[in-house]
Amino acid sequence: MDEIRVLSPTGVCGSGFLESSFEKGLALKPHFIGADAGSTDPGPEFLGSGETAFPLAAIHRDLRLMMLGARRLKVPLLIGSAGTGGNQIQLQKVADLVKQIAAAESLSFKLALIEAEQDKSYLKKKLQDGRITPLDPAPEFDEKVIDRSSHIVGMMGVEPWQKALEAGADIIVAGRSSDTAIFAAMPVMMGFPEGISWHMAKILECGAASVVQRKTPDCMFAWVRKDHFVVQAPDTELRCTPQSIASHSLYENADPFKLIECSGTLDLTHSRYEAYSDNAVKVTGSQFIKAKRYTVKLEGAEKVGYQSILIGSVRDPFIIRQIDDWTQRVTEKIHSRIKMVLGDTLKPDQYLLNIRIYGKNGTMGPLEPVKEIKSHELCLIFEATAPTQAFANTIAGIIRHQALHLPIPEWSGLITAIACPYNQMERGAVYKFNVNHVVEPATPTEMFPMRLYHIDGPSTKEITQ
Amino acid sequence: MTQLAELARLIRSKNAGPFELTFDIMFDDDATYQRVKRSGTLTREVIAQCYGLHPDKVKFFFCDHAFAIKASIPRPYYQGDPLDSDGHGGQQYAPLMSIEIA
Numbered sequence: 001m002d003e004i005r006v007l008s009p010t011g012v013c014g015s016g017f018l019e020s021s022f023e024k025g026l027a028l029k030p031h032f033i034g035a036d037a038g039s040t041d042p043g044p045e046f047l048g049s050g051e052t053a054f055p056l057a058a059i060h061r062d063l064r065l066m067m068l069g070a071r072r073l074k075v076p077l078l079i080g081s082a083g084t085g086g087n088q089i090q091l092q093k094v095a096d097l098v099k100q101i102a103a104a105e106s107l108s109f110k111l112a113l114i115e116a117e118q119d120k121s122y123l124k125k126k127l128q129d130g131r132i133t134p135l136d137p138a139p140e141f142d143e144k145v146i147d148r149s150s151h152i153v154g155m156m157g158v159e160p161w162q163k164a165l166e167a168g169a170d171i172i173v174a175g176r177s178s179d180t181a182i183f184a185a186m187p188v189m190m191g192f193p194e195g196i197s198w199h200m201a202k203i204l205e206c207g208a209a210s211v212v213q214r215k216t217p218d219c220m221f222a223w224v225r226k227d228h229f230v231v232q233a234p235d236t237e238l239r240c241t242p243q244s245i246a247s248h249s250l251y252e253n254a255d256p257f258k259l260i261e262c263s264g265t266l267d268l269t270h271s272r273y274e275a276y277s278d279n280a281v282k283v284t285g286s287q288f289i290k291a292k293r294y295t296v297k298l299e300g301a302e303k304v305g306y307q308s309i310l311i312g313s314v315r316d317p318f319i320i321r322q323i324d325d326w327t328q329r330v331t332e333k334i335h336s337r338i339k340m341v342l343g344d345t346l347k348p349d350q351y352l353l354n355i356r357i358y359g360k361n362g363t364m365g366p367l368e369p370v371k372e373i374k375s376h377e378l379c380l381i382f383e384a385t386a387p388t389q390a391f392a393n394t395i396a397g398i399i400r401h402q403a404l405h406l407p408i409p410e411w412s413g414l415i416t417a418i419a420c421p422y423n424q425m426e427r428g429a430v431y432k433f434n435v436n437h438v439v440e441p442a443t444p445t446e447m448f449p450m451r452l453y454h455i456d457g458p459s460t461k462e463i464t465q
Numbered sequence: 466m467t468q469l470a471e472l473a474r475l476i477r478s479k480n481a482g483p484f485e486l487t488f489d490i491m492f493d494d495d496a497t498y499q500r501v502k503r504s505g506t507l508t509r510e511v512i513a514q515c516y517g518l519h520p521d522k523v524k525f526f527f528c529d530h531a532f533a534i535k536a537s538i539p540r541p542y543y544q545g546d547p548l549d550s551d552g553h554g555g556q557q558y559a560p561l562m563s564i565e566i567a
Contacts, residue, residue: 040483043552044545137484137539246530250489254481254537256528273530304547352547365550366541367516369560385547432546433483 011207013037014054024234038081047085048301048431086176087151088117103458109170116175138436152300157262159444161185179205194288210248211238232280242273295438306389307427308396312418351386396424470562478558483544498532515560
């Protein structure tokens with residue numbers, strides 16, 4: 001095999017792509033179709049709760065077109081990081097969509113589901129064995145964190161994908177995966193150079209994001225050969241230039257030259273980019289340096305509590321000029337009122353009160369270099385985070401009343417200090433990311449169990465391995 | 466002296482995972498990129514100063530093929546933490562815009 005052709009319909013399954021571009025991509029006869037379906041970028045609540053960042057209807061739309069295209073060409077379809085966080089709930093949601101589509105479209109195929117959610121006792125054992133190590137920066141990670149976590153996933157490399165491909169799977173839906181592993185799995189398995197394969201994967205996992213000017217989320221196509229790859233958007237109005245492709249390794253990476261994967265590091269230091277045509281780019285020289293130890297990155301989210309917020313604004317220049325003092329005084333009032341109302345049922349270390357000041361440093365917080373407030377009005381967001389929604393609502397009610405009427409020395413008599421467009425609002429459960437560590441598994445697949453199914457229209461039969 | 470925002474085609478910030486922020490300063494052509502690179506006025510130390518950090522905390526790169534300069538810093542709060550103010554890290558680049566380039 002001299003060449004492997006790859007179609008990436010979009011940067012995230014659920015963000016959309018043009019059907020016309022997808023058809024052009026299919027006409028180029030890809031050997032497989034791949035799509036990333038998740039990220040940490042939408043925030044910890046998706047991994048924590050199991051909700052999906054893109055609506056299920058939007059995921060269904062993209063998935064249906066990809067499944068129909070892949071089955072028409074009889075080539076594998078690889079969907080990674082299912083349902084945003086790639087935890088078990090989200091994997092199941094996307095698997096259910098696959099089955100619905102198969103039933104509605106009378107499709108028959110072999111389906112592989114690869115799980116990425118991690119067993120808590122497995123992680124505790126690895127921790128005890130010293131096989132979990134922090135990246136930089138990293139929060140504290142111990143058995144208590146594992147217990148508190150709503151979900152912890154491992155980010156799989158190419159090997160679980162390759163196992164599914166070797167098992168003859170037509171459609172593979174996986175939990176959390178390295179975005180690039182989705183696209184590198186098959187070329188690496190077929191013996192194409194790892195540097196070229198992983199670099200192609202890095203470009204394709206974002207769909208058409210690396211063209212000069214992306215109009216809308218759309219498709220990308222690559223030809224991987226023995227010593228280079230060529231990348232081009234199926235919509236020929238989208239242009240790839242050496243600069244646009246070279247620039248792509250900057251996006252959302254801390255280091256633009258070294259991208260760390262489970263099995264090694266993609267090194268772009270010596271990559272060369274040249275125009276292959278008006279809108280295609282040829283890349284050579286990318287290297288993959290095998291790691292001495294195989295590591296899997298963990299992602300975890302835990303519930304911080306429940307939140308209620310109040311939005312209020314200030315227009316009085318007397319209050320604006322003393323806003324730091326005013327917010328400090330209102331904070332003290334709120335704490336003492338909470339103690340008065342709730343007594344020992346909610347101690348100060350069990351809830352969090354936060355006030356954001358827009359017009360001062362609401363956007364940048366501690367990174368804001370501008371100290372002087374020049375705005376004629378400020379927006380305040382008061383946040384109450386507590387162990388239950390009822391406690392959070394109670395605190396938010398206290399915040400509203402305390403903030404409304406906190407006096408300032410310039411005025412005598414009862415003032416109303418903030419303008420509220422509406423009263424306090426519930427935000428529900430809030431989560432945080434709680435791990436930035438890697439684990440050393442005994443084998444690259446042990447953390448990622450696979451199940452195989454024969455799907456025939458509405459019927460699903462598990463295949464025993 | 467010219468401000469960086471007048472020379473760059475795009476200055477942006479974004480999460481690089483939940484624990485780091487990354488800045489991309491991108492130029493239209495090699496000439497403009499080389500001018501800024503060779504000026505010596507855009508350095509790791511200057512970026513550190515913009516964000517009140519020690520230079521050791523700043524990763525700093527010249528990307529010749531991309532005509533771009535890149536820097537990454539630890540987030541002041543992890544993405545989505547209760548005190549985090551910018552979930553995608555998209556609005557943290559403004560202090561870079563007014564860096565004076567010789």
